[in-house]
Amino acid sequence: MISLTVTAVVFGVVFLAELPDKTALAGLVLGTRYRASYVFAGVAAAFALHVALAVAAGSVLTLLPQQIVHAITGVLFLGGAAVLLMKKGEDEEEVRKPENQSFWKVSGAGFMLILVAEFGDLTQIMTANLAARYDDPLSVGLGAVLALWAVAGLGIVGGKALMKRVPLKLITQIAALLMLGLGVWSLWEAIAG
Numbered sequence: 001m002i003s004l005t006v007t008a009v010v011f012g013v014v015f016l017a018e019l020p021d022k023t024a025l026a027g028l029v030l031g032t033r034y035r036a037s038y039v040f041a042g043v044a045a046a047f048a049l050h051v052a053l054a055v056a057a058g059s060v061l062t063l064l065p066q067q068i069v070h071a072i073t074g075v076l077f078l079g080g081a082a083v084l085l086m087k088k089g090e091d092e093e094e095v096r097k098p099e100n101q102s103f104w105k106v107s108g109a110g111f112m113l114i115l116v117a118e119f120g121d122l123t124q125i126m127t128a129n130l131a132a133r134y135d136d137p138l139s140v141g142l143g144a145v146l147a148l149w150a151v152a153g154l155g156i157v158g159g160k161a162l163m164k165r166v167p168l169k170l171i172t173q174i175a176a177l178l179m180l181g182l183g184v185w186s187l188w189e190a191i192a193g
Helices: 002-016 022-033 036-062 067-084 101-120 120-136 137-164 170-190
Strands: none
Touching: 002 036, 002 120, 002 170, 022 036, 022 101, 022 137, 036 101, 036 120, 036 137, 067 120, 067 170, 120 137
């Protein structure tokens, strides 16, 4: 059974953490050069693979005693908040242009770009933490993949407009604040439990 509460919490945290990420910018660049649906297909497939790996890793953590899991996830969330707060503006990565506009070339370029760029990324680690925290892999996976797809869609279709209206620094600070809150809460549960 899917928990809408867990799905919504995971969606919000992952969405805000992914917005200022380099992959949103890469999606924007690919989306301005190629057919958006082709780019999205490749990017969405790569994100789904990353979420599956993260949820599997987080599910393994649930085999540990709850206090240890809360302590580990609390420390990792605090570390993630620190990374976001100390993060400087990232340069757009050079995106290799596929030679033609075929579905497989464009979606393959999007898939490979995200597959490599997101491996071990903050949102993948956060997803594993959330899977361990909630012990609800389906709800966490659904929330994370929908958040990543939403960010990819925004980056591909409307990234320029969003970034003009909402400062990237504000988005990063909100994501860091949410992670800080989750980290403190997890550590409190580890100590109180």
